[in-house]
Amino acid sequence: MIRVFFDTEFTDLIVDHQLIRIGLIDETGERTFYAELSDTYRLADVGDFAREAVLPQLEGGAALMTMDDLRERLKVWLEAFDWPVRLATDSLSWDWPWIQEIFTDYNVNYDSPHARDSWPFNLDGKPLILTQDQAFNQAVERAFAEGLRRHHALDDAKANRLAWIAIAGDTD
Structure with a gap:
């Protein structure tokens, strides 16, 4: 099983928040995925923290x-991925x-023979929860001090990957 570290950014820390972006990086650091959403939120829905x-840090272009x-x-x-994936x-x-x-595709009629x-198929339904102890948090802070952007979903995922490696000593 391969671990893929991920992070999201959303409009606010409220119940009805909306996704702004998502970033993922595999445990080897070789493969990344980054997306910014164009149809999930309105500027009026974005809280002060997310605005600032x-x-x-939104990039637009191919990520949108x-x-x-x-x-x-x-x-x-x-x-x-050739292996099962655990986020x-x-x-x-x-x-x-x-x-x-x-x-969850709300537009699919699951009674239809064409439903997808x-x-x-290879994604584990249970995520790996990264323990945020002092050593992990210090490793995350080192990653940001070395140039990763805080609150950028892909960079946050990268920082978590680097902290995991620093704590575990490898990617096995």
């Missing part, structure tokens, strides 16, 4: 996509629900 820390495009592209990206997160309650949301299963 998240929106200024709809939720339907994200569902398709991320599924293809995950299924391209790793430092925030089960804020990040993991977005994986469930992304791969949107959950990637």
Whole structure:
């Protein structure tokens, strides 16, 4: 099984928040995925923190996509791994629900013979929860001090990967 570290950024720390972006990196550091959503939120829905820390880092261009495009592209990206994939997160309650949301296709009529299963066939349904002890947090802070951007979903995923390696000593 291969670990893929991921992070999300969203509009606010409220119940009805919306996804702004997602970033993933595999445990080897060789493969990344990054997306910014174009159809999930309105600027008026974005809280002060996300306005100040998240929106200024948006890249646009090829990263910008709809939720339907994200569902398709991320599924293809995950299924391209030759092994089962286990996603790793430092925030089960804020990040993991977005994986469930992304791969729940509300537009599919599951009674239809043409219905497609949107959950990637090789994706474990249980995430790895990264323990945020002092050593882990210090390793994350080192990653940011060395140039990664805080509150950028891909860089946050990279920082978590680097902290995991620093704590575990390897990627096995």
